[in-house]
Ligand code: ADP
């Protein structure tokens with residue numbers, strides 16, 4: 001059996017599957033303190049014989065195998081979780097191989113194997129929700145370097161009609177600071193989901209996201225870009241983003257047909273947990 005943990009800032013999704021990735025059981029537990037949360041994690045996995053566990057975690061996390069803090073959640077704004085030895089805690093309890101990467105790299109892996117990017121060798125997954133985070137799988141491997149990508153914090157050109165200063169605690173008006181759900185809420189004084197009918201909101205949102213997608217395309221050339229997260233439930237964003245992306249790219253490089261290139265997740269909200277199961281499979 002394979003075990004998986006999609007460790008998010010608000011909830012942990014725990015699952016076990018057979019070797020063909022069919023989920024046998026899954027539960028969701030709130031992310032509270034590490035002690036409390038790990039207790040729930042152990043309660044769940046103690047009931048199964050798993051051969052490996054795949055973890056896709058919120059971060060920042062340490063993914064560098066040469067580092068003394070490999071497997072830790074590092075400098076997260078969720079202070080109770082700062083410097084948490086995630087892999088260490090799991091290894092103390094279960095003597096099995098552990099796969100470890102970011103939640104968004106895991107989601108990209110899930111989409112590549114069972115979702116919108118099946119049959120491809122590469123894809124990028126961007127979530128636009130409470131924050132903006134991106135992961136990618138390139139040639140079948142999650143994208144990592146000295147650390148992991150932080151695609152939500154790239155700089156973007158400002159929309160000429162946008163006076164909002166941005167709310168990233170590190171950069172103010174980076175992509176996340178201008179385009180994540182809380183930025184929309186602060187700009188207009190209303191939750192993003194209550195602004196569905198307001199055309200300008202989504203035009204500005206698409207303006208920022210298209211710029212980010214242009215950068216990712218020019219740097220990584222992924223075969224698919226998958227956009228998930230709460231804000232992307234506004235499906236009218238997809239055509240707006242494609243249109244702005246085409247305008248910015250100006251035919252400079254040939255991309256896949258944009259209707260097949262910039263797309264929603266095929267696994268909907270299961271991309272992450274599926275990717276974690278695949279990580280476990282790869283770790284065996
Ligand atoms: P998280 O990022 O915490 O995992 P979500 O992806 O659901 O969770 O992101 C939450 C953010 O997405 C909030 O800022 C919320 O306003 C926004 N959001 C959630 N649902 C929608 C929706 N249907 N339309 C627009 N924005 C939404």
Ligand code: ZN
Pocket residue numbers: 152153168169170171172174175176177
């Ligand atoms: Zn930032």
